[in-house]
Amino acid sequence: MGKILEVNNLHTSFFTHLGEVQAVRGSDFSMEEGDILGIVGESGSGKSVTALSVIGLIDEPGKIKEGDIIFDGKDLTELSYKELSDLRGNDISMIFQDPMTSLNPVFTIKNQMMEVIRRHTDMSKAEAKQHAIKMLEIVGIPEAEARISSYPHEFSGGMRQRVMIATALSCNPKLLIADEPSTALDVTIQAQILDLMLSLQKEIKTSIILITHDLGVIAEVCTSIIVMYGGMIMEKGTVDEIFYEASHPYTIGLHKSVPSMSRKSNERLVPIAGSPPDLLKPPAGCPFSPRCDHAMQICLELPAPMFDINKTHCSACWLLHEDAPKVEGIEKGEAKNG
Amino acid sequence: MAKYFIKRFVVAIITILIIATLTFVMMHSIPGGPFTREKALPEAQIQILEEKYHLDDPLIKQYGDYMAGLFRLDLGPSFVKIGVEVNELIALGIPPTAKIGLFALILIVILGIPFGIISALKQNKPIDYIVMFMATLGVTIPSFVVATLIIFVFAGGVPALNWLPTFGLTSPLGYIGPVLALAGYSLSFVTRLTRSSMLEVLRQDYIRTARANGIREYKVMAKHAIKNALIPVITYIGPMIAAIMTGSFVIEKIFHIPGIGGYFIESITNRDYTVIMGITVFYAAFYIIMVLLVDVAYALVDPRIKFTKGKS
Numbered sequence: 204m205g206k207i208l209e210v211n212n213l214h215t216s217f218f219t220h221l222g223e224v225q226a227v228r229g230s231d232f233s234m235e236e237g238d239i240l241g242i243v244g245e246s247g248s249g250k251s252v253t254a255l256s257v258i259g260l261i262d263e264p265g266k267i268k269e270g271d272i273i274f275d276g277k278d279l280t281e282l283s284y285k286e287l288s289d290l291r292g293n294d295i296s297m298i299f300q301d302p303m304t305s306l307n308p309v310f311t312i313k314n315q316m317m318e319v320i321r322r323h324t325d326m327s328k329a330e331a332k333q334h335a336i337k338m339l340e341i342v343g344i345p346e347a348e349a350r351i352s353s354y355p356h357e358f359s360g361g362m363r364q365r366v367m368i369a370t371a372l373s374c375n376p377k378l379l380i381a382d383e384p385s386t387a388l389d390v391t392i393q394a395q396i397l398d399l400m401l402s403l404q405k406e407i408k409t410s411i412i413l414i415t416h417d418l419g420v421i422a423e424v425c426t427s428i429i430v431m432y433g434g435m436i437m438e439k440g441t442v443d444e445i446f447y448e449a450s451h452p453y454t455i456g457l458h459k460s461v462p463s464m465s466r467k468s469n470e471r472l473v474p475i476a477g478s479p480p481d482l483l484k485p486p487a488g489c490p491f492s493p494r495c496d497h498a499m500q501i502c503l504e505l506p507a508p509m510f511d512i513n514k515t516h517c518s519a520c521w522l523l524h525e526d527a528p529k530v531e532g533i534e535k536g537e538a539k540n541g
Numbered sequence: 542m543a544k545y546f547i548k549r550f551v552v553a554i555i556t557i558l559i560i561a562t563l564t565f566v567m568m569h570s571i572p573g574g575p576f577t578r579e580k581a582l583p584e585a586q587i588q589i590l591e592e593k594y595h596l597d598d599p600l601i602k603q604y605g606d607y608m609a610g611l612f613r614l615d616l617g618p619s620f621v622k623i624g625v626e627v628n629e630l631i632a633l634g635i636p637p638t639a640k641i642g643l644f645a646l647i648l649i650v651i652l653g654i655p656f657g658i659i660s661a662l663k664q665n666k667p668i669d670y671i672v673m674f675m676a677t678l679g680v681t682i683p684s685f686v687v688a689t690l691i692i693f694v695f696a697g698g699v700p701a702l703n704w705l706p707t708f709g710l711t712s713p714l715g716y717i718g719p720v721l722a723l724a725g726y727s728l729s730f731v732t733r734l735t736r737s738s739m740l741e742v743l744r745q746d747y748i749r750t751a752r753a754n755g756i757r758e759y760k761v762m763a764k765h766a767i768k769n770a771l772i773p774v775i776t777y778i779g780p781m782i783a784a785i786m787t788g789s790f791v792i793e794k795i796f797h798i799p800g801i802g803g804y805f806i807e808s809i810t811n812r813d814y815t816v817i818m819g820i821t822v823f824y825a826a827f828y829i830i831m832v833l834l835v836d837v838a839y840a841l842v843d844p845r846i847k848f849t850k851g852k853s
Contacts, residue, residue, distance in 0.1 A: 258753060260749065260752055260753060284758070288752070288755045288756075288757060288758070289755060290755065291752070291753055291754060291755035292753065292754035292755035292756070293755055296753070296754070297753040299746060299749065299750065299753075301746060304745060304746040304747065305746045305747055305749075305750045306747055306750065307747040307750075307751070307765050307769070308747070308769070308843070308844070308845060309768045309769055309842065309843055309844060310764075310765075310768075311844075318754075318756060318760075318764075319754040319755070319756070322754070322755055322756060322757070323755060354844045354845070356844070356845045367750070370754060371754070
């Protein structure tokens with residue numbers, strides 16, 4: 204299996220009245236066909252902007268400043284808006300956080316789904332309708348043939364997200380980007396939606412980028428994980444590596460701040476002190492350094508390069524440098540480009 | 542749905558009755574009467590006239606008689622214009638008023654909505670600034686100033702631009718001035734409303750969804766955005782239709798148009814009781830019908846609106 208997506212040195216900024224907000228500052232990652240890549244990070248860490256950059260939907264005043272996005276052998280940053288829109292919904296699809304507002308309230312489900320199907324295929328109206336009904340059945344909408352003529356407000360939140368997924372997958376995309384697809388839903392529905400995505404992923408062999416701030420979701424679903432903070436990638440690795448062998452103080456901090464069943468009832472959660480950096484004036488060094496317990500002088504001055512820990516696992520932390528003092532719980536790796 | 546409309550119809554009738562009653566009470570509480578003149582008429586003559594028009598009856602009986610007439614759609618005779626029925630007066634005054642109103646309305650819809658949309662799509666570009674500048678002027682300058690300016694500039698004040706007649710509707714050109722003056726405010730308001738509503742809709746998640754699904758940009762606008770953006774515009778346009786179609790007394794006065802507005806004002810100064818009542822009730826009924834039509838149009842545009850509290 205080859206690489207489906209390769210993002211190199213992506214910089215995306217928003218040029219506001221106040222100045223340039225550097226939302227993504229040099230993301231590098233790639234994913235194999237059939238991967239489910241999780242991107243975690245807190246609000247404002249650049250995860251959604253990374254995804255929107257891939258699909259070419261950065262709105263004014265935002266702009267991709269630098270970097271390549273190689274999808275299926277094509278550099279998406281070189282394509283015109285029109286060429287990109289031929290890809291969107293066809294080869295790359297995206298579903299969003301809030302299913303309540305993501306469907307157009309004044310058109311029926313049938314109308315909206317058929318529009319997308321007919322945009323990207325040569326199907327006749329009747330064929331497109333049949334295909335839409337089939338997609339709704341696949342995502343588990345009961346009585347799809349009757350329900351397809353409903354308006355979005357006649358569906359519940361979970362149902363609407365299923366409709367969104369059905370629409371997004373209706374043209375067999377090679378890549379599905381799901382931006383917090385379950386965040387706005389209640390917990391039981393969340394699980395159903397995630398299960399649905401997993402089973403569909405196996406069936407139609409789509410690669411998925413799953414953006415979330417919910418570590419539980421990531422652990423359950425993903426094959427590999429990117430941890431983002433302050434517009435930069437802090438750590439990359441497989442699920443096991445990120446969960447059991449985390450080597451970046453931020454990732455470790457995240458794990459400590461998650462409640463767990465095995466924790467004693469009187470044990471407190473450990474929050475990460477401080478708040479995320481202002482991306483209008485990002486810190487010169489590692490974005491996490493002001494909140495990091497182990498920060499050294501160099502951390503404040505220079506962002507850490509990616510240190511390879513093994514073939515799949517790497518981490519942007521100076522503590523992994525061979526000259527750094529040893530800190531418990533963090534194993535050293537080889538500098539890739541430092 | 543039928544049940545809903547029957548209910549609305551009953552409410553409309555009650556509303557008209559209340560309006561008629563209030564007008565009746567207020568009208569009779571103004572001092573003076575239809576036969577009060579600067580040069581007082583002889584006592585005996587007034588008595589004969591009052592007897593003829595039943596103004597010597599107790600008020601409550603006059604009220605009852607009037608309401609009975611209203612149910613037969615008979616608005617009674619004018620007290621001042623001898624031998625003219627109020628029904629005839631309305632039939633005479635409405636055509637010129639309604640013609641101007643209709644043209645103004647067409648102008649508002651076919652210019653206001655597209656201007657608003659273009660302005661929203663070109664937000665913060667020169668064309669947006671120009672349209673918004675004009676629209677702000679249109680909203681702030683009163684119609685009588687616009688009317689006077691039109692007459693001054695295009696009807697003789699500037700010799701090179703002497704294109705329009707100063708008054709009357711005898712030539713088709715005569716419509717231009719009153720239509721522009723009448724449409725000015727609403728045209729500007731609709732433009733602004735459409736623009737802001739469109740900008741609001743363009744920020745919605747479903748527009749992003751349409752784009753993320755690769756829908757072509759013109760279709761995102763023409764299909765997904767506009768239908769949603771028009772919902773608030775319809776709310777405004779409905780009652781506006783009633784206001785525009787019933788015309789403006791001031792504009793009719795300035796352009797010397799024999800419309801219903803002129804008769805209305807004249808009837809108030811003359812204490813022409815039946816004309817006051819007749820035109821008020823007519824306006825009220827027209828307004829109520831328009832609001833009802835808007836509610837129907839609403840349901841056609843927005844599927845979330847239902848007339849009955851049924852299961853969904």
